[in-house]
Amino acid sequence: MSVPERKGVSVGASGALFGLLGAMLSELITNWTIYTNRFAAMMNLIIIAAINLALGILPHVDNFAHIGGFATGFLVGFVLLIQPQFGWLEQPFGGKSKSKYKAYQIILLLVALVLLIAG
Template sequence: MIVVANVAVFVVVMGINNCPAHDSTDRFGSCVAPFLHRFSFQPLRENPLFGPASSTLEKMGALKWDKVVHHHQGWRLVTCVWLHAGVVHLLANMLSLVFIGVRLEQQFGFIRIGAVYLISGLGGSVLSSLFIRNSISVGASGALFGLLGAMLSELFTNWTIYTNKAAALFTLLVIIVINLAVGILPHVDNFAHLGGFLTGFLLGFVLLMRPQFGWIERRNLPPASQVKSKHKAYQYVLCVIALLLLIVGFIVGLVMLFRGESGNDHCHWCHYLSCVPTSRWSCGN
């Protein structure tokens, strides 16, 4: 359903964009795939991802610090998750969502995984807004990283029921590190990735606890062998700690954001988490 919703939103955005009606041939060239009429793409020199104009994305709810803080458009923290810069961006995110989300949904259900996806997307938007002010941001990457974070915490909180723990942990950590490392390249919003990942990681302890081994089959066991508690004590402890950190994190982040504070003022090196300047490229806020 989430994939269908994202595709539907993209189609609507392209229809509203209506490149032929706002053709900027003199500046960027002609629309791409003109046979699509109003759904054709902006010139590649303007948007190489085969998508709409930046102005259309901004109008439809792209994340922009000035709009959120000074124009009181907090809803952009949510709407930006459903927007994509182009077909390439959309396909990359939706393929990742299918690859990651299907297994999680089969194990934990649509409601819980949907909650992780949406709340992680919000967490990514909040952290992104605290550190990036001068550009718009769209995409479901924060929500997708939230699913990765939830997979990691799910492994930890359900540690006792897993076999091949080390192999599963190593594989997951490699995937996470590679994806976060890509975020240090320019024009990639790694703060959205990090915010989504941390949010999903905490949510995994809260929403993805599994019953301990033997709980489901307890009725078929003799009284002396029955498991008395659905979850282990450490699972409850991790759940409470994660929930408290999640609530405090959102409160602090939102208060800082709507006060107009910049995360860079409190962390002078954090900008390197999103872009590391080299001789080949420079970074900007």
């Protein structure tokens, strides 16, 4: 017996929730030095994502939306959730200041934009 092919649009908020999980993971990686229980926070996020992805094998669940939302949230999280740089805020007005964004954040922004356009 063959599995019927599903044709239609998948809707729901689970892709967006996985995007938030991905953004939380990128924020944890970016601000790694600020956290006291780093590995507990990392394992907590990984376990939650793994359980939700495992539930994605149930019928009528679109795991591709979960994976896409997680990847997008992970990439965009590196761009939008910048590491606090307190010295950047103390620059005098009109003085020469360095960018508040790091090189990897600019690269990930470009990757996210390319994926959005190609999408």
